[in-house]
Amino acid sequence: MTKVLVIADIKDGALKGSTAELVSKAGEIGAETAVAAIGSGVASLTGDLVQAGSSTQYIADDPGLELFSAGPYAACVVDAARQFGADMIWFGFSESGKTLAPRVAARLDAACVSEIIDVKLKGDQVEVTRPAIANKVLQQVKINTGSLVAVVRAGAFEAGEDVSGTENVVQLSPPETDARAVIQEIISDAEGEIDLTDANIVISVGRGVKDQDGVNLVKELAHDLQAGLGASRAMVDGGFMPHNTQVGQTGKIVAPSLYMAVGISGAIQHLAGMSGSKYILAVNKDPEAPIFNVADYGIVGDLFEVVPILREEIKKVRNQ
Amino acid sequence: MKILTTVKKVVDVELNIRVKDGAIQEEGLQYVINAWDETAVEAAVQLKENSGAETSLVSIGGADNTDIIRRCYAMGIEQGMHIQDPAIEKPDSFTYASILQKVYEKGDYDLVITGKQAQDTDNGQTGIILAEYLGLPCVSNVIDMEVLDETHVKVSRLGDGGTEVLELELPAVVTVDVSMNEPRLPAMRGIMMAKKKKIETMDLAGLGASPEEVGAGAPKSEVLAFQETEKRQGGQKYEGDPAEVTAKVVGLLASEAKVL
Numbered sequence: 128m129t130k131v132l133v134i135a136d137i138k139d140g141a142l143k144g145s146t147a148e149l150v151s152k153a154g155e156i157g158a159e160t161a162v163a164a165i166g167s168g169v170a171s172l173t174g175d176l177v178q179a180g181s182s183t184q185y186i187a188d189d190p191g192l193e194l195f196s197a198g199p200y201a202a203c204v205v206d207a208a209r210q211f212g213a214d215m216i217w218f219g220f221s222e223s224g225k226t227l228a229p230r231v232a233a234r235l236d237a238a239c240v241s242e243i244i245d246v247k248l249k250g251d252q253v254e255v256t257r258p259a260i261a262n263k264v265l266q267q268v269k270i271n272t273g274s275l276v277a278v279v280r281a282g283a284f285e286a287g288e289d290v291s292g293t294e295n296v297v298q299l300s301p302p303e304t305d306a307r308a309v310i311q312e313i314i315s316d317a318e319g320e321i322d323l324t325d326a327n328i329v330i331s332v333g334r335g336v337k338d339q340d341g342v343n344l345v346k347e348l349a350h351d352l353q354a355g356l357g358a359s360r361a362m363v364d365g366g367f368m369p370h371n372t373q374v375g376q377t378g379k380i381v382a383p384s385l386y387m388a389v390g391i392s393g394a395i396q397h398l399a400g401m402s403g404s405k406y407i408l409a410v411n412k413d414p415e416a417p418i419f420n421v422a423d424y425g426i427v428g429d430l431f432e433v434v435p436i437l438r439e440e441i442k443k444v445r446n447q
Numbered sequence: 448m449k450i451l452t453t454v455k456k457v458v459d460v461e462l463n464i465r466v467k468d469g470a471i472q473e474e475g476l477q478y479v480i481n482a483w484d485e486t487a488v489e490a491a492v493q494l495k496e497n498s499g500a501e502t503s504l505v506s507i508g509g510a511d512n513t514d515i516i517r518r519c520y521a522m523g524i525e526q527g528m529h530i531q532d533p534a535i536e537k538p539d540s541f542t543y544a545s546i547l548q549k550v551y552e553k554g555d556y557d558l559v560i561t562g563k564q565a566q567d568t569d570n571g572q573t574g575i576i577l578a579e580y581l582g583l584p585c586v587s588n589v590i591d592m593e594v595l596d597e598t599h600v601k602v603s604r605l606g607d608g609g610t611e612v613l614e615l616e617l618p619a620v621v622t623v624d625v626s627m628n629e630p631r632l633p634a635m636r637g638i639m640m641a642k643k644k645k646i647e648t649m650d651l652a653g654l655g656a657s658p659e660e661v662g663a664g665a666p667k668s669e670v671l672a673f674q675e676t677e678k679r680q681g682g683q684k685y686e687g688d689p690a691e692v693t694a695k696v697v698g699l700l701a702s703e704a705k706v707l
């Protein structure tokens with residue numbers, strides 16, 4: 128039986144939805160699934176890990192793992208993978224996953240594939256599908272080694288309805304800290320904001336909102352809708368939005384039910400991060416803006432006029 | 448400080464990519480320097496200007512990489528290597544990392560700066576694997592770097608919880624994001640000088656490596672086929688009185704899309 132080790136995505140002490148999605152997919156392809164949780168205080172998540180559908184839980188809970196550090200985290204994953212005898216190791220789509228996957232693969236002499244959206248077992252053969260070239264093409268990739276480390280693109284898999292696992296906890300011993308890459312601090316730039324990759328609605332601002340007042344205008348709308356607030360690279364580079372709100376090829380991949388692009392032109396690199404959204408609404412004053420080629424609903428107009436009306440109208444339909 | 452930057456020539460993503468029978472059609476494609484590698488080059492040149500670093504670059508791939516190497520010369524890189532060998536078939540990031548390992552070992556470098564990802568593969572793996580192979584520390588997705596002393600740099604990377612600040616001991620590998628800097632446009636003088644500069648071209652034997660050693664022709668994963676990503680169909684665009692069209696669209700979001 129194929130064995131899949133899923134690395135838990137943990138944010139602010141809570142398990143993110145992507146973990147259950149990955150575990151469900153592993154179940155669908157008939158694999159036995161373990162989950163590894165790494166961090167400080169993560170032992171308290173054991174119940175959630177079981178509930179996600181795993182049959183074994185590898186826990187590395189240590190104060191020394193409080194701040195993310197690639198070397199020690201990779202060592203924990205490698206330890207869990209060896210103990211479990213994993214054929215595949217799946218990371219959710221996060222910066223830590225992206226930086227750990229190649230490390231782990233190199234240490235285990237496994238193949239490494241980024242951003243997979245599908246995985247199939249054909250007898251002994253593993254084949255995965257993934258986008259490349261700024262999401263312009265999909266690649267069908269054959270794995271030539273016995274084991275595979277993969278990063279799963281956000282929104283690729285769905286969590287099963289009523290899954291449940293069995294509790295079988297294995298404690299991992301904490302690894303040595305990395306004396307050659309010492310983490311000093313994490314400057315948190317969006318404390319308390321709604322997580323973009325988990326949000327049901329994401330509203331992103333582009334250069335069209337011009338300045339901080341423009342951002343604040345859209346922020347009010349996001350607040351009303353309890354939506355995640357994202358941004359184009361232009362707004363991040365301009366210093367108006369925190370780095371971790373960037374949506375696109377180099378930023379976050381989001382696939383919410385509704386994505387609103389406000390004052391965003393729709394560059395290929397931006398589209399690569401949001402075209403998996405269920406519905407897209409674009410607000411742009413230029414009727415020729417490429418964003419309209421992917422938007423299900425388009426409002427051609429000045430966002431400074433449109434956004435306040437959007438707020439009012441949405442309040443109206445929500446109160447009905 | 449000796450710096451090695453890695454530069455790949457990639458397909459221009461702004462142009463149309465067409466696939467036929469599982470293969471990307473060459474016709475109409477253009478090739479450019481990978482955007483993230485241009486950032487790496489700019490970072491290296493700034494270290495040369497501000498801290499007196501020596502700068503080298505290496506590019507692995509097709510026959511016609513000289514134009515991008517010359518562009519990097521014009522930006523200020525001092526030495527360029529081009530590695531090509533027919534044995535390098537279906538390379539994956541491990542193949543490239545193995546070849547880069549050989550390059551590194553010949554050069555006694557203090558810092559390797561790679562792009563965070565190649566725009567054609569979107570893998571984001573090569574630099575990190577290289578560091579593992581070399582047993583060096585590595586920080587990926589770097590957006591800021593400052594030299595502390597001869598053997599330490601301070602780097603900022605974009606992580607999940609915000610900007611992670613690390614002190615990194617050299618020798619080390621960093622992979623950089625495009626938001627790190629604004630690559631300079633080469634000046635005319637630089638372009639003229641770059642034309643005359645020598646590019647060191649080598650095959651694997653010239654590097655002192657056998658194809659087997661670097662896994663050439665034996666990738667851990669390989670692309671069987673490509674297909675074009677299904678394009679989203681744009682829907683209705685509403686123009687006119689803002690109050691009217693906005694009310695209409697909100698109505699549709701609620702009744703038709705049912706997302707409000």
Ligand SMILES: Cc1cc2nc3c(=O)[nH]c(=O)nc-3n(C[C@H](O)[C@H](O)[C@H](O)COP(=O)(O)OP(=O)(O)OC[C@H]3O[C@@H](n4cnc5c(N)ncnc54)[C@H](O)[C@@H]3O)c2cc1C
Nearest residue numbers: 333334335359360361375376377390392397412413430482
């Ligand atoms: C290697 C690489 C990676 C990249 N990665 C990313 C990425 O991950 N994410 C990303 O977003 N970009 C990325 N980019 C940048 C991308 O190419 C674009 O430059 C960027 O997305 C443009 O941002 P924008 O749409 O906000 O700005 P612009 O392209 O300037 O568009 C602004 C839009 O606002 C509209 N507008 C102006 N005023 C108003 C108004 N009053 N009302 C309504 N509309 C108005 C304009 O009509 C225009 O369409 C990357 C680029 C490179 C080279």
Ligand SMILES: Nc1ncnc2c1ncn2[C@@H]1O[C@H](COP(=O)(O)O)[C@@H](O)[C@H]1O
Nearest residue numbers: 453454507561562564565570571572573
């Ligand atoms: N053929 C190559 N020649 C030189 N550098 C490369 C090559 N392939 C990858 N790299 C470097 O590795 C980075 C990441 O590539 P990838 O892992 O393919 O996303 C790139 O930005 C380059 O800096």
